[in-house]
Amino acid sequence: MPVGNLLLSSSILLTGNSAAKTLRMFNIMNVACISESTYYRHIKSYVNPTIIQHNEVRNSSWMEHEGLKRAIQVVSNARLQIAEIITDRHKQNTAWIRTNLPDSRHYFDIWHVSKGLCKKIDKLAKKKECEDVGEWRQSVSNHMYWCAATTPDGNGRMMQEKWKILPLHIQNIHVNQSSELYKECGHGELEGEARDRLWLQPGSTAAVKLEELVTKPQLLKDISQLSPKYQTSALEAKHSLDLHFVPKHTAFSYWGMYTRLCLSALHYNENADRMQAVTVDGRPRYAIRFPKAKHGGYSVREVKTKATYGYCSSTITKVFAGYEDNSRALKTYMLNLQVNTPPPLAASIERPNREEAINSFISRYNRSSLVN
Numbered sequence: 569m570p571v572g573n574l575l576l577s578s579s580i581l582l583t584g585n586s587a588a589k590t591l592r593m594f595n596i597m598n599v600a601c602i603s604e605s606t607y608y609r610h611i612k613s614y615v616n617p618t619i620i621q622h623n624e625v626r627n628s629s630w631m632e633h634e635g636l637k638r639a640i641q642v643v644s645n646a647r648l649q650i651a652e653i654i655t656d657r658h659k660q661n662t663a664w665i666r667t668n669l670p671d672s673r674h675y676f677d678i679w680h681v682s683k684g685l686c687k688k689i690d691k692l693a694k695k696k697e698c699e700d701v702g703e704w705r706q707s708v709s710n711h712m713y714w715c716a717a718t719t720p721d722g723n724g725r726m727m728q729e730k731w732k733i734l735p736l737h738i739q740n741i742h743v744n745q746s747s748e749l750y751k752e753c754g755h756g757e758l759e760g761e762a763r764d765r766l767w768l769q770p771g772s773t774a775a776v777k778l779e780e781l782v783t784k785p786q787l788l789k790d791i792s793q794l795s796p797k798y799q800t801s802a803l804e805a806k807h808s809l810d811l812h813f814v815p816k817h818t819a820f821s822y823w824g825m826y827t828r829l830c831l832s833a834l835h836y837n838e839n840a841d842r843m844q845a846v847t848v849d850g851r852p853r854y855a856i857r858f859p860k861a862k863h864g865g866y867s868v869r870e871v872k873t874k875a876t877y878g879y880c881s882s883t884i885t886k887v888f889a890g891y892e893d894n895s896r897a898l899k900t901y902m903l904n905l906q907v908n909t910p911p912p913l914a915a916s917i918e919r920p921n922r923e924e925a926i927n928s929f930i931s932r933y934n935r936s937s938l939v940n
Contacts, residue, residue: 571888573602577610578887582831582880584813616827617898618887620905633660640669654795656680675795678716679804681787682709683861688781690863697773703766704738706865708782711737716794718754724792725749731791735779740767806836822909823902834879842872 580590587607594601602610636655643650650672655661657676665674686705693702715730729750736744742753755762768775781787813828813835814820820828845853853871858864890898 569891573606574610574614574887574891575884576602577607578615578884579880580607581611581615581827582877582883584828584831586815586818611824611827612902613899614891614895615887616823617901617905618890619827619830619883620823630660632658633664636661637664652795652798654798654800656800657684657790673722674793675722675798676790676793677800678713678794679799679801681790681794682712685709685712685782685787689778692777692781695777698777699774700766700768701774701778704768704778707738708734712791712794715791716796720796722796727794728788728792731788732783735775735782738768738778739770739775741770802840806832809836822912823905831879834883835875835877838877838879839875842875844870845873 577587580587587604591601591604591607636658640650650669652673652675653665653669654675654677655665657680662674665672686709689701689705689708692698693700693705711731711734715727719727719730726749729744729747732747733742733744733750733753736742737753742755744751768778810829810832813832814825847853854868855871857867857869859867
């Protein structure tokens with residue numbers, strides 16, 4: 569086999585690219601290259617065995633719950649104790665953790681709680697006499713983070729009391745006489761723009777509706793479980809990286825997806841702890857982003873040093889070493905794995921008679937043409 573052919577196939581997969589698009593680009597450039605069938609043969613026979621979704625759950629929500637249980641099992645098998653665990657507000661996960669990890673402290677990721685509340689504020693701000701509520705959307709989110717960050721011991725009741733002063737603050741009332749733990753705002757005397765904000769009038773429809781929203785019992789319970797230190801942002805970054813290697817709009821075989829998720833893990837592990845980049849004169853670098861979720865607002869983020877791809881070089885080296893040493897052994901290894909390959913989702917669906925399905929489609933199409 570020409571070295572360049574196997575190298576091209578390996579490189580396409582290792583960079584998370586689409587074989588069809590990459591090979592089409594070469595064809596447009598009139599550059600001679602392998603066919604798509606050859607690519608898949610290389611991957612199946614040599615690359616997948618070097619790197620190495622089961623349809624067991626009903627939907628993505630159940631898959632998330634099953635993933636948590638298996639992850640906990642891996643940690644338990646290693647005889648490690650879980651002191652704290654941080655998740656989103658997935659109800660199944662919350663109930664399962666409460667029952668099966670009674671000695672672990674369960675916290676909620678702040679971003680997920682804030683995101684859900686901000687959506688409700690946006691909806692409220694569209695109602696009559698509640699337009700001014702939207703002006704406080706970001707402040708409400710900021711206050712949620714502040715409640716957790718200023719309570720490092722995770723005291724749930726204290727976080728609740730800090731949160732309860734929020735609807736009063738928005739009405740330019742900065743003392744909560746009914747609270748025993750947190751009686752007044754911690755910002756001191758307001759000056760300048762902070763003093764001249766668009767305060768909601770006490771008793772107004774906007775103030776009443778917003779107070780009802782932020783003091784709902786379920787939300788108060790969630791506030792008491794906000795994580796004061798660690799969040800799940802790193803995990804969200806890993807999921808985003810997964811989409812680069814396994815885009816949702818593309819169908820993959822079981823082992824094709826498995827291999828690409830392994831590559832995503834290799835890339836993440838190599839680059840997760842990158843340092844912040846600096847300018848020529850040594851100053852930390854930052855970038856301004858405009859996320860869609862902020863509706864025109866911006867975020868300031870650290871610029872990291874460039875990613876490295878050492879895992880690609882080492883994997884290609886192992887692919888060629890395995891091929892030169894005993895290429896048949898790689899094929900045999902893959903064949904043995906495929907014995908336990910789960911069937912595709914479509915395998916559980918009863919297939920219609922092909923001719924009947926086609927005739928039904930043609931008949932339906934003709935009827936719609938006659939009506940038009």
